[in-house]
Amino acid sequence: MNPIEIESVQQQLESFIDKDVYVHLETTNGAYASHFDEKAYNVGAYIRNAQVKFSQAKIVGNGKSYRVGLKMEFGWIYAEGLTDWTIHEEKQLLLAGHDREGRLMVSLELSEVPFRY
Amino acid sequence: MVIYPHPDDESFGAAGTITKFREEGVPVTYLCGTLGEMGRNMGSPTFANRETLPEIRKEELINACEALDIELQMLGYRDKTLEFEDRQMVANHLKGLLEDINPSLVITHYPEHAVHPDHNALGAAAIEAVRLMDEDKRPVVWVQAITNNYDEELGKPDVRNDVTAYFDQKMKAIVAHKSQADGILGKFRENSEITADIEEAAKQRLGTEQFYIWNY
Ligand SMILES: [Zn+2]
Numbered sequence: 038m039n040p041i042e043i044e045s046v047q048q049q050l051e052s053f054i055d056k057d058v059y060v061h062l063e064t065t066n067g068a069y070a071s072h073f074d075e076k077a078y079n080v081g082a083y084i085r086n087a088q089v090k091f092s093q094a095k096i097v098g099n100g101k102s103y104r105v106g107l108k109m110e111f112g113w114i115y116a117e118g119l120t121d122w123t124i125h126e127e128k129q130l131l132l133a134g135h136d137r138e139g140r141l142m143v144s145l146e147l148s149e150v151p152f153r154y
Numbered sequence: 155m156v157i158y159p160h161p162d163d164e165s166f167g168a169a170g171t172i173t174k175f176r177e178e179g180v181p182v183t184y185l186c187g188t189l190g191e192m193g194r195n196m197g198s199p200t201f202a203n204r205e206t207l208p209e210i211r212k213e214e215l216i217n218a219c220e221a222l223d224i225e226l227q228m229l230g231y232r233d234k235t236l237e238f239e240d241r242q243m244v245a246n247h248l249k250g251l252l253e254d255i256n257p258s259l260v261i262t263h264y265p266e267h268a269v270h271p272d273h274n275a276l277g278a279a280a281i282e283a284v285r286l287m288d289e290d291k292r293p294v295v296w297v298q299a300i301t302n303n304y305d306e307e308l309g310k311p312d313v314r315n316d317v318t319a320y321f322d323q324k325m326k327a328i329v330a331h332k333s334q335a336d337g338i339l340g341k342f343r344e345n346s347e348i349t350a351d352i353e354e355a356a357k358q359r360l361g362t363e364q365f366y367i368w369n370y
Contacts (some may be wrong), residue, residue: 131205133204140337141194
């Protein structure tokens with residue numbers, strides 16, 4: 038993945054507006070957080086291949102870390118801490134935030150076809 | 155037969171023991187539960203992403219099993235979901251493979267003492283699979299605990315393999331899991347008291363492989 042370029046990602050996000058799209062949304066600090074540090078909590082959530090439709094899409098950030106909000110008819114999809122992006126297999130938009138060791142902390146992905154695996 | 159849920163569990167957990175058996179001419183099959191699809195480590199520096207990770211880890215798993223000279227079967231479950239699958243269904247799946255391959259020994263995780271929910275769930279399913287077999291056909295089952303305080307709770311492990319003699323082969327298998335190895339070995343370094351080089355820290359941590367013998 039590459040560091041987020043805000044204009045390109047904004048354009049990509051808009052290309053999914055008013056379409057039935059599959060979303061992968063995830064945040065995690067790993068299954069071993071409290072194994073390596075007993076004061077840490079294991080926290081994580083993911084939803085994969087939920088079908089959604091949004092009418093507005095926006096990426097906001099300070100040049101290092103970004104937030105994305107997608108406005109749906111009855112709610113929002115939100116992700117914070119995004120740092121990197123890529124286009125996977127020509128049409129899937131992948132956004133992710135990594136810690137300084139390169140481990141994934143948050144991920145937001147959009148696709149018109151279901152994600153594999 | 156080794157039954158663990160993730161590509162790299164076999165290398166970090168049992169590669170020395172596996173190498174010892176292979177050198178004695180014992181055939182070994184690894185039943186790998188998932189492709190570690192939800193792993194956090196994306197390589198360091200990152201070269202994988204959430205969507206490419208499964209294929210990359212599959213490739214790494216195949217390479218590691220080649221390095222260890224063992225047979226591989228991928229079970230096709232999804233990372234982080236094993237504890238939500240029907241336990242009996244998974245056990246029956248494993249029982250079918252046990253009857254096909256007919257191993258004399260099964261190595262798996264110790265349920266509730268193996269930190270990751272997938273470890274606990276697949277270990278429990280493997281133990282159940284063996285329980286479902288005819289008593290006279292059951293293999294011996296070695297279970298591996300990896301919590302920080304397992305010896306306090308469970309007592310001394312029954313099997314304690316000093317694998318420093320096989321350490322090179324073990325490291326070869328571990329580094330085959332390129333997307334995972336850097337991050338995880340780095341974690342050892344971070345956690346070791348002495349900021350000695352990574353090899354020493356890894357040797358301390360990975361030089362012994364311990365198992366309990368499951369009592370049916
Ligand atoms: Zn594992």
